[in-house]
Amino acid sequence: MIKVTLPDGSVREMEKGSSSLDVAKSISEGLARNVLAAEVDGEVWDLTRNLEKDVSLKLLSFNDKGGKSTLWHSSAHLMAEALEFFYPGIKLAIGPPIENGFYYDVDFGDYEISEKDLPKVEQKMLELARQKNEFTRKEISKKEAVDFFTEKQDQYKLELLEDLEDGNITFYQQGNFTDLCRGPHLPHTGFIKAVKLMNIAGAYWRGDENNKQLTRIYGVSFLKNKELTQHLHLLEEAKKRDHRKLGKELELFTFSERVGLGLPLWLPKGAALRERLIDFMKKAQTASGYLPVASPHIGHKDLYVCSGHYDKYGEDSFQAINTPNEGEEFLLKPMNCPHHCEVFKASPKSYKDLPVRYAEFGTVYRYEQSGELHGLTRVRGFTQDDAHIFCRPDQLEDEFKKVIDLVLYVFKALDFKDFVVQVSLRDKENTDKYIGAEENWEKAEAAILKTASEKNLETVVEYGEAAFYGPKLDFMVKDALGRSWQLGTIQVDYNLPERFELEYTGADNQKHRPVMIHRAPFGSLERFIAVLIEHTAGKFPLWLNPEQFTVLPISEKYNEYGREILNVLKNYDIRGLVDERNEKIGRKIRDAEVNKIPFMLIIGDKEASENKVSVRRQGHGDLGTFSVEEFAKIINQEIEEKLLQFEN
Ligand SMILES: [Zn+2]
Ligand SMILES: [Zn+2]
Secondary structure, three states: OEEEEOOOOOEEEEOOOOEHHHHHHHHOHHHHHHOOEEEEOOEEEOOOOEOOOOEEEEEEOOOOHHHHHHHHHHHHHHHHHHHHHHOOOOEEOOOOEEOOEEEEEEEOOOOOOOHHHHHHHHHHHHHHHHOOOEOEEEEOOHHHHHHHHHHOOOHHHHHHHHOOOOOOOEEEEEOOEEEEOOOOOOOEHHHOOEEEEEEEEEEEHHHOOOOOEEEEEEEEEEOOHHHHHHHHHHHHHHHHHOHHHHHHHOOOEEOOOOOOOOOOEEOHHHHHHHHHHHHHHHHHHHHOOOEEOOOOOEEEHHHHHHHOHHHHHOOOOOOOEEOOOOOOEEEEOOOOHHHHHHHHOOOOEEHHHOOEEEEEEEEEEOOOOHHHOEOOOEOOEEEEEEEEEEEOHHHHHHHHHHHHHHHHHHHHHOOOOEEEEEEEEOOOOOHHHOOOOHHHHHHHHHHHHHHHHHOOOOEEEEEOOOEOOEOEEEEEEEOOOOOEEEEEEEEEEOHHHHHOOOOEEOOOOOEEOOEEEEEEOOOEHHHHHHHHHHHHOOOOOOOOOOOOEEEEEOOHHHHHHHHHHHHHHHHOOOOEEEOOOOOOHHHHHHHHHHOOOOEEEEEOHHHHHHOEEEEEEOOOEEEEEEEHHHHHHHHHHHHHHHOOOOOO
């Protein structure tokens, strides 16, 4: 007998050689129908693979990452089988699961394939799925494997085999299809109930443009038809909310090839939105005791050699800027931290001066490959809402708390309600790859965990994910479509204070090293605004909206009155425009709705003579008639409720 320990700590005695599927069945038949794979001692396995010794076991369903990827990986094999049916002799390269489905890279040789052919492949896949063909795993010698693919004339698999060691090679087979594969896979194809092949793209073998271009077919699959329908709906919705599309429609930002790829240009409305976010953060930071600092966009190469950033970004990033002084080199700054370390050193510090919190909206530059660039989410120049806190080890916990409070305030003001906090700690088994004193690490890790639990944050702890220089905490935020984004990060750093030889004089009159915290609640303004656009579908919170209202005169006669209203509202710090176009009022309302302007103030004869406005709320319809001052109160009250004063 062997002992199988389940995640809740309970232990099951099983016959040696039982499979994870047997374990599932011993718990309940219903459970057995819903599990797709098993995590055995931390490794994802086929459900049908035999357990030969005591293990810890977690059964994985579609809701687990490992379950999902097993379903999708098996679907890639199923697609390959269907493709071989229609196109015998094709050569298969790689077919992995990805974040949202799977793909297979295929060399179609002389065959032509287009998206029109995908439905028939889907149908074939479903037909094969219904046969409930088992996925069988087979350990195979390298020679046999080479013979198999030589016979098949598949040079891609043969190339993959070159890198594999004999004794470590497995084949998976289902129906008429055999693949070189590490697995794991579903018990049989019958789990795959719904399939959609999404699109076809080109992909170079091994991602190298000197190699042959292959055909990549993307697909996704589910256990139920309903889940596929939901998924496709979500994709449609995501397309509508794409920040690149909305950014253009709302006139927020643009890109120009002449300026350079990945270098966003903010248009007046977008720049105003950005300024407003900056002001909002500055206010909260001032309340939290941050001090603004400012540093240049470039720094001497030696600065980044000292910080270690040169090693990390030097070769693969923007190249050095040379000066008329021979041998002198500057770099565009990839990070603000080294500059802030030098700010700290500008004057001697005593323990009473700490903590110091330096904040800067610093623009940094990193050379991303052109294929990696994507709207505002992956750019080559971006502005971080950066700050560095230098504190004593005994102040770390308090500082951490304050940063978390600030991040939570930001999320609340911007309607991000659903998030999980990922705490990245050291790999316990392997502590010598980390810099900094053992006791400081222990203190810092304990402080992070304690703070997160005191704030009642939903936490996932990842061991081994800490940076070599310190533990960190990341906020993973779910947007309105349920997609997860990493926003807001807090990192403890023992490394830079060491490299820059930062110190303060302690109460004992001795020199000590401060601890450094890096934090950025937004992350970068560019990425944050992209996420905000997709989360809100362009309906920004009222306080942030570039245009909070628009005055809609029903005819040109009332334009003058419209301008007066504008001036009055300006005094209340409320932003808007007058739509003076010679258009029908119906058209003006429609345009304002499309542009997601929160309030529409409609004025005609009656309103002008009574000195009032008829108010319409975007998406809600008419609110009634008010004086301009009353309207100002309505709007300001709504804003105040959202932005309750931040105190820290
Ligand atoms: Zn595979
Ligand atoms: Zn930093």
